[in-house]
Amino acid sequence: MQHRLLLDMDAHDGALLRVLALIERRGFTLQQVDANSLAATPQVTLAVAGTTNIDVLVRQLQRLIDVRDVRITTNPTTEESQ
Amino acid sequence: MTAIDTTKPVASDRTPNNGAKALVRELEALGVRTIFGYPGGAIMPVYDALTDSCLEHILTRHEQGAALAAGGYARASGKPGVCIATSGPGATNLLTGIADAHLDSVPLIAITGQVPTPLIGTDAFQEVDTIGISMPVVKHSYAVKNVADIPAIVREAFAIACEGRPGPVLIDLPKDIATSLMPASAPANLQRPAAVMPRCEAQLAAAAALLAKAQRPVAYVGGGAVMGNASDALHEFLTRTSMPAVTTLQGIGALPSNHPQLLGMLGMHGTQAANCAVQESDLLLCLGARFDDRVTGKLDTFAPNAAVVHVDIDPAELGKLRRPTVAVRSQLAAALRAWPDHGNAYTQWLTKCTETRDQQTQRTREQQASRPTGAGIDACALLREITAPDPSRWIVTADVGQHQMWVAQHCQFAHPRQHLSSGGLGTMGFGIPAAIGAQLAHRDRDVLAVSGDGSFMMNVQELATIRRYDLPIKIVVLDNRCLGMVRQWQELFFAERYSQVDLSDNPEFTAIAAAFGIPSVRIANARGVPAALRRIERAQGPLLVHVEVDAGDNVWPLVPPGSANHQMMEGA
Numbered sequence: 127m128q129h130r131l132l133l134d135m136d137a138h139d140g141a142l143l144r145v146l147a148l149i150e151r152r153g154f155t156l157q158q159v160d161a162n163s164l165a166a167t168p169q170v171t172l173a174v175a176g177t178t179n180i181d182v183l184v185r186q187l188q189r190l191i192d193v194r195d196v197r198i199t200t201n202p203t204t205e206e207s208q
Numbered sequence: 209m210t211a212i213d214t215t216k217p218v219a220s221d222r223t224p225n226n227g228a229k230a231l232v233r234e235l236e237a238l239g240v241r242t243i244f245g246y247p248g249g250a251i252m253p254v255y256d257a258l259t260d261s262c263l264e265h266i267l268t269r270h271e272q273g274a275a276l277a278a279g280g281y282a283r284a285s286g287k288p289g290v291c292i293a294t295s296g297p298g299a300t301n302l303l304t305g306i307a308d309a310h311l312d313s314v315p316l317i318a319i320t321g322q323v324p325t326p327l328i329g330t331d332a333f334q335e336v337d338t339i340g341i342s343m344p345v346v347k348h349s350y351a352v353k354n355v356a357d358i359p360a361i362v363r364e365a366f367a368i369a370c371e372g373r374p375g376p377v378l379i380d381l382p383k384d385i386a387t388s389l390m391p392a393s394a395p396a397n398l399q400r401p402a403a404v405m406p407r408c409e410a411q412l413a414a415a416a417a418l419l420a421k422a423q424r425p426v427a428y429v430g431g432g433a434v435m436g437n438a439s440d441a442l443h444e445f446l447t448r449t450s451m452p453a454v455t456t457l458q459g460i461g462a463l464p465s466n467h468p469q470l471l472g473m474l475g476m477h478g479t480q481a482a483n484c485a486v487q488e489s490d491l492l493l494c495l496g497a498r499f500d501d502r503v504t505g506k507l508d509t510f511a512p513n514a515a516v517v518h519v520d521i522d523p524a525e526l527g528k529l530r531r532p533t534v535a536v537r538s539q540l541a542a543a544l545r546a547w548p549d550h551g552n553a554y555t556q557w558l559t560k561c562t563e564t565r566d567q568q569t570q571r572t573r574e575q576q577a578s579r580p581t582g583a584g585i586d587a588c589a590l591l592r593e594i595t596a597p598d599p600s601r602w603i604v605t606a607d608v609g610q611h612q613m614w615v616a617q618h619c620q621f622a623h624p625r626q627h628l629s630s631g632g633l634g635t636m637g638f639g640i641p642a643a644i645g646a647q648l649a650h651r652d653r654d655v656l657a658v659s660g661d662g663s664f665m666m667n668v669q670e671l672a673t674i675r676r677y678d679l680p681i682k683i684v685v686l687d688n689r690c691l692g693m694v695r696q697w698q699e700l701f702f703a704e705r706y707s708q709v710d711l712s713d714n715p716e717f718t719a720i721a722a723a724f725g726i727p728s729v730r731i732a733n734a735r736g737v738p739a740a741l742r743r744i745e746r747a748q749g750p751l752l753v754h755v756e757v758d759a760g761d762n763v764w765p766l767v768p769p770g771s772a773n774h775q776m777m778e779g780a
Contacts (some may be wrong), residue, residue, distance in 0.1 A: 136400075139351060140351065147343055147344065182524060185524040189523070
C-alpha cells in the first residue's frame with residue numbers, strides 16, 4: 127500500500143534523519159521525500175509504501191520529539207509494495 | 209560501602225564556569241546523587257568538573273557496565289539512571305546498555321564526550337557518529353552545538369526520559385563546547401511543547417461495557433504496571449473484580465508472587481495455568497504490555513477468541529501487533545480506577561483458573577521431592593529457598609539464559625522493582641552491573657545477582673567495582689558448563705547437533721572471586737546447599753556462590769517457536 131504523509135517538524139538538527147530512519151526501520155519503503163528545512167517550522171511530505179498498519183507508523187512518527195504533527199494526506203491506493 | 213560524601217562542595221568556583229561545569233551543576237540541581245561512568249579524552253572536561261561536585265561517581269571497569277548499572281539503578285528506584293563515557297569506543301561500549309534501556313522502557317541519561325567541533329567529520333581520533341549509531345535505540349538525543357544550551361538540554365533530557373513511556377536520552381557533548389565559557393545568561397528552556405494526553409472517557413466506557421459482558425476475562429499485566437507505578441491500582445482492581453491475572457517477564461512484581469488471583473508468567477516459559485487462561489479467555493485486558501513474540505507465541509493463535517482492551521501510555525503500541533477491540537491511551541492506574549465493579553462476576557472462572565495453577569504447583573513439588581538426595585543441585589528449588597522465606601527481602605537481578613527463566617518462574621517477590629531482568633534486549637552480562645546499580649539505589653537492601661557461567665563472564669570485570677565500593681551483593685552463578693539455553697534449543701530443535709555451546713573450560717570461578725577480593729563458596733551437590741544458604745544469610749559483604757548444576761537441566765514448560773501457547777512442551 128502507498129501512503130502520503132505530511133509532517134510538521136521542529137527545525138532541529140537531525141530531525142529529518144530521525145523521521146526517514148524510523149520509516150525504513152519499521153519496514154516501510156521511502157518512495158518520495160519533499161522537505162523544506164529552511165522554514166521556521168519545516169514541513170516534510172513523504173510517499174511511503176508498506177504492508178503493515180500505516181496508523182501505527184503515524185503514531186510512531188508522532189512519538190518522535192522533533193515531530194509536531196503527522197497527517198495522512200490522501201487515501202491509500204491498493205498498489206502492492208515490493 | 210562508600211557513603212555519599214556530603215561535605216564535598218557543590219561545583220565550587222575553583223574551575224572556570226564552562227560548559228562541563230554547567231552540565232554537572234544541572235545534574236546536581238535535578239537531584240542526581242550517583243552517576244556511573246568511565247573517563248577518557250573527550251569527556252575529560254566533565255571529569256574535571258566532577259572533582260568539585262557532590263555527585264558520587266561510580267567508576268565501572270567497562271562502559272557497558274556503567275550503562276547497565278545506570279539501568280539497574282533506574283529499574284530499582286524509578287529515577288533516571290545516569291551514565292557517562294568518552295567519545296568513540298566509550299560511546300559504542302555504552303550502546304548495549306542504552307539499547308537495553310530502550311527495549312525495556314527504562315529512564316536513562318547517557319552523556320558522551322565528542323571530539324572538538326572543528327574535528328567532527330574528519331575521522332578524528334576516537335570519533336564516531338554517536339548520534340547516528342544510537343538513533344534507533346534512544347528516545348531522543350542531543351548533539352550540543354551551543355554551550356549556553358547545556359542547562360536547558362540537561363533538564364529537557366531528564367523530562368523526556370521520564371515522561372510518558374520512559375526511555376534513554378543521549379547527550380553528545382563536544383570537548384570544545386564543554387570547555388567554552390558559559391555566557392552570563394542561558395536560555396531557561398528549549399520551548400518544547402508540553403505533551404498533551406487526550407481524553408479517553410469514551411474508550412474507558414467502551415472497555416467497561418466489554419468487562420460487564422465478559423465471562424472469562426484475563427488481566428495481562430506488563431512492565432508498564434511496574435514502570436507506571438500502577439501496582440496499587442492493579443491490586444484494587446483485581447480485588448473488586450475477581451479477575452485472574454497473568455504477568456509478562458517485566459510485569460513480575462507488579463503483583464506479589466503469592467497473590468491469590470495471579471496465575472504466573474505467560475508466554476514461552478510461562479505457566480500452563482497462565483497460558484491456558486489466556487487462550488480460553490473471551491476478554492484480554494492488556495495492561496502496559498506489548499504482545500511481544502516471547503509472550504504471544506504464534507501471534508494469530510494468541511487468545512484467539514478474546515476481545516482485547518489495550519491500555520498503554522504509548523499510543524504507538526496500540527494496534528502494533530494485535531488490533532484491539534478498544535484502545536485506551538492512558539496512565540494505567542487512572543484507567544484501572546475508572547472501571548466500575550462488576551460484583552465479583554468472574555468468581556467461577558477464577559476458581560477454574562486457580563485450580564489449574566494449584567494442580568500444576570503440586571505436580572512440580574512432587575517432582576522436586578522425588579529428586580534423589582545427594583544428586584545434582586536443583587537450581588529452581590535453590591532460588592525458591594533463597595527468596596521464599598521473605599519475599600519482600602531481595603532485589604534480584606537476573607542475567608540472560610536458562611537461569612533468567614528459573615528466576616522468573618521460581619523466585620518469590622512481594623513488590624514491584626524487586627525483579628530486574630533484561631527482557632526486551634536479552635542482554636547477557638546484565639546481571640552483575642544491574643545489581644551494582646540496584647545496590648547503589650537501595651543501600652540498605654539485600655541484592656542478589658543470579659547469573660550463569662556464560663553471562664557471568666560477559667561483565668566479570670565489574671567484580672572490581674563491587675570490591676572497590678564494598679557493595680554487599682550476593683552473586684549466585686548457576687554453572688552448567690555450557691550455554692544452557694542455546695544448548696536446550698539445539699537439543700530440541702536442531703536434532704541434538706550441539707554447536708559452540710560447550711564451556712567446560714570455564715575458569716575456576718571461586719579463584720576469580722578471590723582474585724577480585726570477594727569471598728566465595730562452591731557447591732557441587734544437594735548436600736552443600738544448606739551451608740551455602742547459611743553463608744548467603746550471614747555474609748555482611750559481597751559473596752559469590754558457585755553452584756554446579758546438571759548440564760542437562762532444561763527450562764520447562766516451553767512453547768516451541770512458531771507454536772500456539774497452549775502447545776506447551778513439558779519436561780520429562
